[in-house]
Amino acid sequence: MKKYILFDHDGVLVDTEFWYYRAGERALAGIGLTVDKDRYLRDMSQGLGTWAQARAAGVDEETISRLRRIRDDHYQEYLKTEAIEIEGVVETLADLSRHVRMAIVTTAKRADFDVIHAQRDIRRFMDFVLVREDYRLAKPHPEPYLTGLRRFGAAQQETLVVEDSSRGLNSAVAAGIDCAVVHNDFTQAQDFSQATHRIKTLRELTDIILDSAGDS
Structure with a gap:
């Protein structure tokens, strides 16, 4: 699960x-x-x-x-x-929070991350956030996601990464973690052949998590 x-x-x-x-x-x-x-x-x-x-x-x-x-x-x-919201994200996170613990592992710099979330309702669902300053080697190296696992005290098989780029996917794969790739027009031509799941929106994550409970 x-x-x-x-x-x-x-x-x-x-x-x-x-x-x-x-x-x-x-x-x-x-x-x-x-x-x-x-x-x-x-x-x-x-x-x-x-x-x-x-x-x-x-x-x-x-x-x-x-x-x-x-x-x-x-x-x-x-x-x-600019308008940078993605429709349905907050609602999906609220739903997922009933089933899993969540965190963000990003290559964004802290200054940019803080600007983005100064008035947004996303961080409250997260146990922690890892920004670029919080680890040494960036994606596609596995270090960012391995750092996330350690912070949670989680095993690879208990964890799902959600990405939109092949760089992030490769980081997750190298860390031994299943990865769901969500559609993004900007990165859609990249190679996602190693993804465990391909999804159009984050709303599909709830079914993936619930299905994983049946596999445990």
């Missing part, structure tokens, strides 16, 4: 991934560099980020550091002004 859920955050609980991409695109446009979106998505699936294309174009690290600060400012602007 599944007793714990470890949620990814961006693209799963809030619709932020496009805006992160857009912030980086906007920062690089300031130096005349156009981001190839398909390459960006491939890079992200491998744990790389916005700056892979910049480095390939010969942009130096000092400039990248400056652009990263600009990107971060743009991103926080979007987080404060």
